[in-house]
Amino acid sequence: AQSVTQPDARVTVSEGASLQLRCKYSSSVTPYLFWYVQYPRQGLQLLLKYYSGDPVVQGVNGFEAEFSKSNSSFHLRKASVHWSDSAVYFCAVSINTDKVVFGTGTRLQVSP
Amino acid sequence: DAGVTQTPRHEVAEKGQTIILKCEPVSGHNDLFWYRQTKIQGLELLSYFRSKSLMEDGGAFKDRFKAEMLNSSFSTLKIQPTEPKDSAVYLCASSFTGSTGQLYFGEGSKLTVL
Numbered sequence: 001a002q003s004v005t006q007p008d009a010r011v012t013v014s015e016g017a018s019l020q021l022r023c024k025y026s027s028s029v030t031p032y033l034f035w036y037v038q039y040p041r042q043g044l045q046l047l048l049k050y051y052s053g054d055p056v057v058q059g060v061n062g063f064e065a066e067f068s069k070s071n072s073s074f075h076l077r078k079a080s081v082h083w084s085d086s087a088v089y090f091c092a093v094s095i096n097t098d099k100v101v102f103g104t105g106t107r108l109q110v111s112p
Numbered sequence: 113d114a115g116v117t118q119t120p121r122h123e124v125a126e127k128g129q130t131i132i133l134k135c136e137p138v139s140g141h142n143d144l145f146w147y148r149q150t151k152i153q154g155l156e157l158l159s160y161f162r163s164k165s166l167m168e169d170g171g172a173f174k175d176r177f178k179a180e181m182l183n184s185s186f187s188t189l190k191i192q193p194t195e196p197k198d199s200a201v202y203l204c205a206s207s208f209t210g211s212t213g214q215l216y217f218g219e220g221s222k223l224t225v226l
Contacts (some may be wrong), residue, residue, distance in 0.1 A: 032213050043116065044204060045216030051212065090155070094213040099145070099168060104154035 002027040002093045004103035012109045016082050021076040021106045022089030033074040034092040034100065035065055044090060050074065086110045091092070118204050118218035127223050130192040133221045136185055137206030146170075146179050146189050150221065151203040158202075161187065162209060194225045 001090045005024045013019055015060050025031060036044040048059025055067040074091060091103040117136040125131050137144050146158040149204075159179035160168040170177065181187045191198055201222050205215040 034213050036215075041219065043205070044215070044220050045217070046214055049213060086163065094149075098217060099157055099160050100213045101157070102147075102155040 002031055002095050002101050004091050004093050004101060006091055006103035006106050008106050009104070010107045010109065013070060013081055014094045014112060015110050015112055016080050018055070019076075019078040019081045019085075019108070020093075021089050023074045023076065023103060025074060025091070027072075027095055029095055031071070032094040035059065035063070035074075035076050036090045036092060036102070038061065038088045038090065038105070040087070047076070047089075050076075077090055081108075081110050083110045083112060084105060116197055116204055116216050118202075118221050120221055121219065123221060123223045125194045125223065127196060129191040129225075129226055130190065131194055131223065133189045133191075133202050133223070134206030135187045135189070135218060137187070137204070139160050139185065140208070141206035141216070142168055142180060142184065142209050143207045143211075144187050145205045145207075146187070147203040147205065149220070155203070158189065189207035191223075194223075196225045199216075199223055199225050 003026045033048040034049045037047050038044045042101050047063050048057050050057045050067050058064050088095050088105045088107050090105045092100050094100045119134045128164040137209050144161045148154045158170040161181045164181045178190045203213045203220045205217045209213050
């Protein structure tokens with residue numbers, strides 16, 4: 001069965017600094033990989049997804065993620081964070097077009 | 113376009129009560145998911161429907177949790193009887209079949225069981 005590990009429960013960065021949120025996946029086959037974001041009192045929204053092709057995939061609001069098969073990772077990055085990026089970020093995996101398995105999330109706090 | 117609608121947004125129940133949470137998926141979506149969200153466990157899949165057929169019923173959640181999809185535009189999640197450990201946010205999501213994991217989530221129903 002597929003699984004996702006997000007090793008950092010909380011990350012704090014200063015506004016304008018760069019960001020990397022870590023995600024490791026486990027799957028017997030190449031999965032679909034996703035990053036979702038959850039703003040306070042809202043549901044989750046898709047940031048980006050990857051299945052094949054260029055290992056660096058672009059998402060909304062300046063986010064990108066890089067797939068590494070050798071490291072079984074799909075880390076999320078942003079060059080310069082804004083206070084409005086404060087939210088909980090979820091990495092997720094799916095090995096078919098059925099259910100999606102989510103990590104436990106990383107809470108991002110952007111300090112002024 | 114209407115997104116996923118969940119009601120109620122907040123529910124407070126006494127231990128042992130029955131509660132019903134409701135979800136209206138995005139029009140035209142034929143996959144529907146119920147997740148439970150807690151700080152410790154993150155998102156746990158409770159139930160998954162495809163074209164109104166139950167595809168997965170969440171294993172460990174079977175005994176007191178029952179999800180139904182009465183028609184393509186309405187689903188319920190019944191918890192009976194409730195226990196304090198059921199306190200969580202319950203999220204409903206929908207998608208097109210074959211959309212490769214692009215889920216559309218509702219804002220959730222926050223359940224507190226006293």
